[in-house]
Amino acid sequence: MQVPRTLAHSGGDNSVWAADYTGTDTLNTGTYGADYGKITITMDDPGKNCAGIYTYGRYNTTTATERVTVTMSDTGDTYGYNGIFVDGVSTLDAQKGIELTINGLGTNNQSGNDNQAWRNGLRVETQGKVDLGTDTGSVITINSNAAESYANGVYSYGSDAGAGYETSIKGGDLTININKDNAVQQMDYAAGVTLYSGSKMEMTGALNIHAEAVNGVDGIRAGNLNDDGCINSLQAKTLDIYGKATDGSATGIYLMGDKDSVTVSDNTKIEVTGEYDAFGIVIEGSGVKSSFGSTVIDVTSKIQTTDYNDVDGLKLWGADTEYSDLTITARSNGADINGISLVGHNDRGQVAVSGDLQITANGNGTYVKGIEVTALGKLDVAGKTNIDVSNENDGAIMYGVYAQTGSELAFTDDAQITMTTHEGDSNAKMYGVYSRTKADVTFAKGLTVKNGNLGAAVIAEGGKVEVNKDGGNDVKLEGTIEARAIEDSPGSGNLVNGTVKVNFDTAQSYLVGNSYTATDSTTDLKFTNGAYWDLKGNSSVSDLTVGKGSVINMTADSSRYSNLQVDNLTATDGTFVMNAGSVDGGGSYSDKLVIDKTSAAGTNTIKLISTGGMEAAARNQAVLVKGAAADTKFAVSDSVYANGLYEFDLTLADKENNGKYDWFIGSLQKNTVDSVNTMVSANQVAYTAWIDGNGTLRQRLGELQSGADNGVWARMFGGKLGGDEFTNKYKTYQLGYDAQAGDWRVGAAYEYSDGSLNYTSGSGENKIGAVSLYGTLQGKDNSILDIVVKRGRIYGDVDVYGKYSDQGDYSTDATSIGVEYSKRFDSGNNVYFEPQAQLTFGRIDGYDYISNKGVKVAYDDLNSFIGRLGIVAGKAFSRGDVYVKASLLHEFSGNSSVTMLAANGESYSADKDYGDTWLEAGIGGNITLGKNCELYGDVERSFGGDVTKNWGANVGFRYSF
Structure with a gap:
């Protein structure tokens, strides 16, 4: 960078009276400097290498007791110039700070020799010193519309002479804005602060930097141009950097010298956006530790393709840095990302975080790394x-x-x-x-x-x-x-x-x-x-310890068999969960724990999980543990349920193998599970519900009166049936019509039955819809012959609860033909008795269904042939009668079979014999309500059968005409 020529002093010599200074040209304070109150410079279209204020000379100390304001602007041709230039061992003491504005509207670069139109807000060189004061914050604002231009908010260059020739800038708060909110973003490069070759910057307050450009942005940049080992240092209480490069790369802090450092006592915030590369803090080979306090870094690259670009929150090479809390957010759609990239060099390269570390890295490129530390680098996080x-x-x-x-x-x-x-x-x-x-x-x-x-x-x-x-x-x-x-x-x-x-x-x-x-x-x-x-598959461990209450689960790999290979096992009261069952393609019947070297004394539990094939695994003595020491024991804890039809009780056995012991399935016993028992019972439910609907003539039509030609009737009956595995609470509604046809009374009826079921471990429903035809012949000797033919459909569902839960729906057709004969005998005083005999043939068609668990259930045809011998004894009154009744019933057939095939291959079959003998007893009566109306009913229960009618009630109404 060129040193500007000395410009003529304009505005008079105010060194004696410390008066305010106002001018429109460069304020050049001469050899010995000057004292001023307020300095105000307003300069339009400054010339090449110009400065608003220029100080030079070892004895030059220029003091302003009030605020220094410099405003420079250009509109057409534009050149490189400075806002304030402190050079040649001179000093500027701006006790109330500076307000420096460069507004470059000109776009025609006239710098010549391929130079860019540069803008330096505050420029300090050759041991120059600037004190901005601490009472009032300073502001540097630079805007430039020129494409071939660059800007430094602060530019400091010590001296090529090396140590002892540093420049110095100090003050309180400082805000630097470069092209902030500028509608015309054409500036090539911008740097908030540039420190070269021995520059010191000490801000006791906040340093805030906002810089935007096209091809490149650095918030803070430091280095030694001639590798002379000079010290560049920056100190601030708080540091806030925003940088944006719309078509290039951007860096928050870039330290290149081997003695460069930044020290922030309180908080650091860096937000950087670049089109290509984007870095928060980059330090290359500095031997001086930098410290940033509580730090937040947010870096973004806008690149959409993976073209070898990088986004790093921290990029450190041979540098030591420390933070209290550190939060890094890095994102890009194409660049590679490192939250922290640390490379050690020359015994340096450390990141120390005394508080918490938070890194968020979101990308769409090839590599995304939260932390990368190489080459003897060190990272310590206390929080x-x-x-x-x-x-x-x-x-x-x-x-x-x-x-x-x-x-x-x-x-x-x-x-x-x-x-x-x-x-x-x-x-x-x-x-x-x-x-x-x-x-x-x-x-x-x-x-x-x-x-x-x-x-x-x-x-x-x-x-x-x-x-x-x-x-x-x-x-x-x-x-x-x-x-x-x-x-x-x-x-x-x-x-x-x-x-x-x-x-x-x-x-x-x-x-x-x-x-x-x-x-x-x-x-x-x-x-x-x-x-x-x-475990998600085959695994190997050199040393495995399993303590009480801890579980090694080998079944998390979708039922595949796998091996866990252990050199040394220490296990006491541990649990190993394994798959076992059908053979796989490799000839294995189970997962396996393989102990290659040693195992400590102790007893452990094996819990087996299966999807089928347990009987095959037991027949082939599936080995679960191989190579255990003699005092390392294993036992199966629970029965095994393979989501099928059985639960298996296992015991393990061990056998000696080259001085060690293998544990295998020694014995197996299987028991059907609740869902099987419940589904078998569902067929018995259908059978008992169908035969219970047979009834008797007296239950259906009451006390028939001779001479009535036609009649309509309705009845409702219900009750509770109970077996070993179920209870059925049901209600049936029946509606019928009959007419006299010669000596016969013929009729038809429809019935609907609805049953609510409770199983030992489930529930369900049973419904029947049926149509019946009947014919009744009343003899003159008080005998009655009744023939009934019925055809219907049975519907049902089963819901099994608990460990063995399942659900199924079924339906089938059923038929019955019944013949009943009775004869009434009067014994005087309106007392009568009536012997009865009844035969009923029934058939329930075979049916099948598939349960929710994939169990295929099939029932064969069920034939029923029930004989009944009964007696009714009653007393007649003028408007009805009352009676007691008793019957002996026997099922001469009632054979059926059921088969089940589970999805896992387990099968079950059983022959069921519902043949049985039982008693029924009850009381009932009939009441004549009028010439043509009759109300009738009875209650009953059964004794002695496999299925008991705990109670039954029947009430009917008939209207004859």
Whole structure:
């Protein structure tokens, strides 16, 4: 950058009287400086290399006791110029701060020699010193419409001479705005603060920077142009940077020198948006620690394609930085993303966070990493850590924490890593924690890894990862755990083994995923106090501890059989859940625990889960545990239900095998489950409901009177039937019509029955709709012959509750033909008795259905042939009679069979014999209500049968005409 020529003093010499100064040209204070009150410069169309205020000279101290205001603008031709230029060991003491505005409306760059039209708000060089005061904040505003232009809010260049020749800027609050809200965004480059070759900036208040440009933006930029080892430093109480590059790259803070530093005592906020690259803080090789207080960084790249662009919250190479709390948000649709990228160099390279760390990285490019630390870098987080990584790219590679080449990462408090990708199947690769090549990653307390694609939770490839070393913290891992070796350097042939140690020791702790352990590497997994492991397939562990209440679940892999291979097992009162049943393609009948080296004394429980084939597994003595020591015992805890028709009671046996012991299924006993018993009972329900509807002539029509030609009647009867497995509360409604046809009375009736069922472990309904035809012949000797033919349809459903729940609906047709003969004898005093005989043939057609669980249920045809001998004794009155009745009934047939086939291949069949003998007794009566009306009814119950009618009631009404 060129040093401007000395311009003539304009406006008079005010050094003696400290008067205000107002001018329209450069204020040049000469060799010895001057004292002023207020300085106001308003300059239009400044010339090439011009300055609003210019000071120069070792003895030049220019003081303004009031505010310094400089306003510069151009409208046509435009050149490079400065707002305030403090040069040549001179000093500017602006006790009330400065208000500096450059408004470049000109677009015709006349700088010449391919130079850009630069704008420096405050420029300090060659040991120049500026004191902006602390009473009133200073403001620097630069706008430029020129395309070939760049701007520095503050530009400071010490000296090529090196240390001792630094420039100095100090003050309270300072606000720098470059092209903020400018409608014409054509400026090529903008920097809020630029510090070169020995520059110091000390702000006791807030430093606020807003910079926008087209091709590049730096909030703060520092470096040594000639590699002379000069110190560049910036201090502020708070720092707020906003940067935006509309067609280029943007950086919040960029420190390039080996002694550059930034120190912020309170809060740092950086928001940066670039079209291509976007960085929050970049420090390259500084040997001086930078400190940023409580820091929030938000970086965004607008690039839509994966063209080797980067977005980093922190990008540090050989630099030490510290923060109280650190929050980083990084996003891009195409660029690779690092929340923190730290590379060690020359024993430097450390990030220390004394509070909490929060990283959110959302991208659509190839790589998204929450934290990457390499080359002996160090990361220490004292507070809680939360890392959220997401990527919608189907081929993305994501890391929560990535460490390699001897780096050391220590998380003192709880940490959580969340990784997500698009919904549905994805080829994205996800790694929660990845430690390579002698890297050491330690989580002193709990760790949660939420892995949306069930990729890797923890991988140690020649590195080390340890989680919850001292115990007592929740560890929740989704994804695989893997330990394997890698060469300590490419091509060396020297392998470094990986080590993973995780302590799952709370009831809320778990691992969902597999474990893979290469030869000579170590996976030491401890599950105690109720923690559990859901395996997703074959796994290997060098050291496995399973304590009381903890569960190793090998059934989380969709019923596939898998092996858990363990070098050393320590298990006491632990539970292993395994699949067993039908043989798979590899000849296995179950999951298997394989112990390769040692197992400690203890007794453990095996819980078996099956989808069918348990009898085959037992016949083939399926081995569940292989290679146990003699004092390592296993037992099956519960019966096995394979979602079919049976529950299996198992016992295990062991056999010696080369000095160790294999545990296998020794014996098996099966029992039908409640759903089978209930569905079998459903057929008995249909049978008893149908035969109960047969009834008698007296129940149907009451006391028939001779001489009535025609009649209509209605009745309702119901009751409660009970068997070993069910009760049926039912109601039946029947409506009929009959007429005299010669000596016969013939008629027809329709009936509807509705039953509510309770099974031992379920419920259901039974409905019947039927039509009957009947003919009744009344003899002159008081005998009656009654013939009834009935055809109907039976509907039903079964709902089984509890562990064996199932549901099914069925329907079928049924037929019956009944013949009843009775004869009435009078014994005087209106007392009579009436012997009865009845035969009823019935048939329920076979039917089948499929239950909700896929059980195919089929019932054969059921034929019934029931004989009844009965007696009725009663007394007649002028308007009716009352009677008692008793009957002996016998079922001469009643044979049926049922078969069931479950979806898992289990089958059941049984022959059922409903043949039985039972008694029925009851009382009833008839009342004549008028010449043509009759009311009749009875109550009854049964005794002695397999199915008992606990009570039955019947009431009817007949109208004859």
